[in-house]
Amino acid sequence: MKKVYCATLLCALLVVVVVVLAEVEETEAVTCNAMELSVCAGAFTLSQPPSKxxxxxxxxxKPCLCGYIKNPSLGQFVNSPNAKNVASTCRVPYPTC
Known part of the structure; x- marks a missing residue:
């Protein structure tokens, strides 16, 4: 009985480790390029609905947003009320940096 419990616990721990590592790899794979958000310019500045x-x-x-917010050149756009509305509409949690 003790061996079954230990094996189950080990399997559960392994699953948690794999999930955490998968999240880390996904985050690291993102190349932060603010120009990719140029498709959102109308939504950020003119209150237009965001496109798909x-x-x-x-x-x-998303992993880059805090860096954009802290950047003096980009922060005014990414931290605007319109940008927060765009994030909400797109179901992207607005970061707390």
Missing amino acids: DCCDKLRKQ
């Missing part, structure tokens, strides 16, 4: 392409790019660039 905008939402897809925003999801892909």
Whole structure:
């Protein structure tokens, strides 16, 4: 009985490690390129509804958003009320940096 419990616990731990490593690899694979969000320019500045392409790019660039917010040249756009609305519409959690 003790061997079955230990084997089950080991399997569960292995699954957790694999999931965590998969998340790390996914985050590291993103190349932060603010120009990819240019498809969102109208939504960020003119309150236009975001396109599907905008939402897809925003999801892909999600790990980079804090860096963009802290950048003096980009922060005014990414930290605007319109940008927060775009993130909400695209179902991308707005980061807390």
